[in-house]
């Protein structure tokens with residue numbers, strides 16, 4: 028089995044990933060059940076929303092990112108650092124496929140590891156739509172949901188305490204509670220970001236990468252290596268902006284594609300199945316700050332010869348060919 032390292036097309040400038048040394052023991056164990064539980068409760072109230080929406084968020088991300096940088100008045104801040112500096116808080120688990128202690132799932136937000144009791148801040152102006160106290164069972168824990176208007180919402184999970192009041196108007200940086208581990212194994216913030224919500228409550232079928240909103244550096248170029256039955260893509264955990272991918276093999280019909288939006292649209296628990304749209308998915312974290320995403324063409328099965336990755340703005344992140 029020959030592993031060929033391929034350095035491919037670069038659109039993003041490689042930037043330091045030294046800020047993300049956090050690995051392992053994320054403590055988000057049980058996340059899948061967690062999100063299934065509260066997602067299930069809230070599915071019913073979200074009729075009429077656009078579940079297909081793969082692209083609505085991309086453009087917005089660019090705008091917000093631009094606004095957030097440079098001019099003193101920040102429209103968006105990171106929830107702990109309270110600044111619009113790129114990658115100001117350390118992401119321990121990114122958006123999309125991941126593996127925690129051998130337990131694969133499709134993560135509907137980002138995790139930021141924190142000591143218990145750290146102030147958690149609204150990332151953008153809005154209105155506190157829900158304050159959900161932990162029932163002792165749901166693994167979402169104490170949770171705050173903020174409505175930013177226009178179908179855009181953010182949610183903050185696992186809090187130890189909540190200071191936000193239902194209906195309260197918040198600004199970027201307003202403290203809404205403190206970090207904790209309610210519903211989780213370790214203290215961390217799980218941040219959800221959703222676009223296109225048509226009704227009350229939240230719906231992870233409309234999950235978007237919070238980095239569509241939060242200021243971040245360009246994603247360093249992933250590296251792909253090809254094996255007989257798969258291609259393995261090594262990429263950073265932060266900032267990770269991958270949204271879709273295309274695999275191609277030697278035959279004219281050997282083409283498989285996957286968009287994260289389509290996986291989330293399946294809902295929980297189906298999104299956590301490790302085969303999606305004919306592609307087997309696997310995640311390993313052999314190196315701090317990075318993860319390896321295995322992509323296995325299964326229906327149809329073929330030997331991958333080319334892989335392309337795109338971000339949520341539709342920009343090409345990687346175009347790699349087997350040698």
Ligand SMILES: [Zn+2]
Nearest residue numbers: 055137138217
């Ligand atoms: Zn999480």
